[in-house]
Amino acid sequence: xxxxxxxxxxxxxxxxxxxxxxxxxxxxxxxxxxxxxxxxxxxxxxxxxxxxxxxxxxxxxxxxxxxxxxxxxxxxxxxxxxxxxxxxxxxxxxxxxxxxxxxxxxxxxxxxxxxxxxxxxxxxxxxxxxxxxxxxxxxxxxxxxxxxxxxxxxxxx
Numbered sequence: 001x002x003x004x005x006x007x008x009x010x011x012x013x014x015x016x017x018x019x020x021x022x023x024x025x026x027x028x029x030x031x032x033x034x035x036x037x038x039x040x041x042x043x044x045x046x047x048x049x050x051x052x053x054x055x056x057x058x059x060x061x062x063x064x065x066x067x068x069x070x071x072x073x074x075x076x077x078x079x080x081x082x083x084x085x086x087x088x089x090x091x092x093x094x095x096x097x098x099x100x101x102x103x104x105x106x107x108x109x110x111x112x113x114x115x116x117x118x119x120x121x122x123x124x125x126x127x128x129x130x131x132x133x134x135x136x137x138x139x140x141x142x143x144x145x146x147x148x149x150x151x152x153x154x155x156x157x
Contacts, residue, residue: 007104008104009103009104010103010104010105012031012034012035012036012059013031015036015057015106015107015108016029016030016038018106018107018108018109019038019108019112022112024108025108025112026040027039027040027041028040034058035057035058036055036057036058037054038054038055039052039053039054039055040052040053040112041053042112042115042116042119044116044117044119044122044123045120048119048120049070049123051067051069051070052067052068052069053066053067053068053115054066054068055107055111055112055115057107057111059103060103062096062101063101063107064090064091065090065091065093065111065118066088066089066090066091067089067091067119072084072122073089075126082122082125082133083118083121083133083135091115091118092118092135093111093114093115093118094114094135117133118133
């Protein structure tokens with residue numbers, strides 16, 4: 001099958017080989033029953049805690065990332081988690097349908113770095129209660145960046 005831009009979609013085995021061969025992505029994974037599973041430790045900055053991320057990918061679907069340790073909801077201390085999907089809890093890493101992700105792209109060059117970025121902003125959110133990672137969920141209207149900057153400036157007063 002051809003991905004966007006005429007590139008050939010990557011197979012699950014190719015994705016697994018790229019993950020294993022990546023010099024910056026640690027972890028381990030398998031391909032079983034038409035599903036790739038990859039488990040990796042993610043530390044977004046040298047001073048941040050380490051997270052256990054679990055990536056699951058089936059052909060024809062978008063990869064999902066769940067954090068198995070530590071418990072993000074416990075870290076949030078009762079605050080609603082920003083920028084996640086629920087049931088089950090998984091990270092919102094990109095907006096589906098706008099070509100950030102397609103099956104011709106490598107998980108080690110997209111989903112894994114996006115996980116580091118999401119966790120970087122999560123760590124900041126834990127300290128400031130302000131999600132600076134941007135983004136939106138399907139169905140939400142795009143936020144006017146000018147208004148966002150104005151709101152942040154006004155909040156300081």
